[in-house]
Amino acid sequence: MQQITGITHADMADIALGGAFLGTGGGGDPYIGRLMAQQAIDRHGPVEVVDVAALDDDALLIPVAMMGAPTVMLEKLPQGDEAISALRSLEAVLGQKADAIFCIEAGGLNSTIPIAVAATARLPLVDGDGMGRAFPELQMVSMTMFGIQACPMAMADEKGNTLVLNAVDNLSTEKFARVVTVEMGGAALIALFPMTGAQAKEAILRGSLSLITNIGRIVRAEQEANRHPADRLSNELNGMRLFEGRVTDVERRTEGGFARGQARIEGLDRFHGRTLILRFQNEFLLAVEGENQYRAMTPDLICLLDLETGEPITTEQMSYGFSVIVFGLPCDPKWRSDSGLSLVGPSYFGYDARYQPIEILNQRS
């Protein structure tokens, strides 16, 4: 996989595409973040991307992100200033300027917003993230496994409200930030998990921005060659086509700041006569065939792709009649540890299921 060293205006199309793919249905539409990043790059120049190994041990990394339900983010386009406002609030509390910007989430809007912030703040962006995909809650990052505190955490909205939180642990941080996000109208810009270069070298998932870019390039190249991207993605990413069919029902509700629900897919062609249920909380979390045959479980990645074009489909875009491929990818091995599964396994989300790796679940199909 090719490692990237910078991000230009032109790169953003591939990054948004790759970000939508790793968004696993959630994380917000990267298109908004793409526009924000492109505007910021046009004004301030390209963004330097650095490997975490190149950072000083005492460098200060600050991750920035948007928090909230993707359905709300679509209606509430960020102005661009809020993320900088959150960054500056956190720097003020720390009494120190950031040396680099970081993505906590490699998927969706949060793969692109940090690029806009890095461009505007004229800071390098670290090639990595805390999830290797998108997840719905902010404690669900590799940093939590390594004992790094989400707080102090800064939040900002488009009205000019800001807030600095010092919660006692990362789950409490999520709970406080979530109710504030709802009060901020459903979406907020956040800066959190400040960490040193030394901490980041141990705790982050590396190479995520390069991965996103490569996925975007593959999808686009295959689309241009009139081939479905799923085959090459399977080969190059150890992925698998889990199911193909038509969306026949979507239940979706916004609840406690999240978009929760499930979608029903009736099989087409070689899947004719079979049914798959996708359950989601912002992101796709479970794929269940028939009564109770699990095909993929969080933290493994479940991506929904258009059956014709291979374009990633988010939970909020998905609706009746879409023809889709359900595509699965193994998660980062860090997530399969006990501490990883306690953060992002099926039981955390309230599903009565014991995690099994996607490779095991699909050995015979």
Place this chain on the structure above:
Amino acid sequence: MQQITGITHADMADIALGGAFLGTGGGGDPYIGRLMAQQAIDRHGPVEVVDVAALDDDALLIPVAMMGAPTVMLEKLPQGDEAISALRSLEAVLGQKADAIFCIEAGGLNSTIPIAVAATARLPLVDGDGMGRAFPELQMVSMTMFGIQACPMAMADEKGNTLVLNAVDNLSTEKFARVVTVEMGGAALIALFPMTGAQAKEAILRGSLSLITNIGRIVRAEQEANRHPADRLSNELNGMRLFEGRVTDVERRTEGGFARGQARIEGLDRFHGRTLILRFQNEFLLAVEGENQYRAMTPDLICLLDLETGEPITTEQMSYGFSVIVFGLPCDPKWRSDSGLSLVGPSYFGYDARYQPIEILNQRS
């Protein structure tokens, strides 16, 4: 009315009694705050009480308070450290130490908690407050009328969670702080409305601590002389006995961080055959006789006293069978301005009624 210059352990009984009276049914049980203040005074010495006129114009006043539903406060006894934690968080943000502590609310728990904080922080307490009584929301203070911002505002809970809020206006501050309070388990310690001596001289209601102390002294002296305190309170405070009867029904629910509801009182003796409804949101806000004859309306004070002892009764203590006097007092004249009524008049609380002063409503009774 006698002006006080200090608060000793022995004074706290009168202050808690007077605070319960001005709590107008809400503000939390001052007994908890009395114990906290007595412990702090025992450890650190008596509290100096100063007139606002004696402060330097550039002195920094920081009000501290407890926020939340009184019913929750009863179950969640503060440790004592949380209020200091909120104070220190706010000082850290301001980069300046407080020169004096201030009460935002003259009634209930919030008339006594600042005494504990002043003792512990070894700071003087200003003789005044922002309400002249208790009110349920934090923007409902005279400081709001004078353009003083509630933010930066610090919040702390007993688990060690803290937060600093910078909302764009005082109503937004209330809304954010309220959802955080609910997430903190229903009650939080707060420091907010930092202001200079010059601002305080213009904006605060003066003499509130002296008033509380004098009310407490009157009630206790009359109780000891086996006289009902209502008569002397009427004479000395321009108050009026609005109704006497027995509580026959109480509806109470905790909703959005508030204790809301209403109580029905059936008349006794000279009120026999008549019915009074008291509506409350933490505090008593409306007294309505029969179908729609208003007897008192927020911001005028509605206090519920035990028919025998004259002891103030809070909305959470009140229950079926209590024999009570409903006692009314005119509010501070500042509240009767248009800006005052827009903050705390009946329509703000969702009651379809135009404010009329208690003296007008009861001219003939």
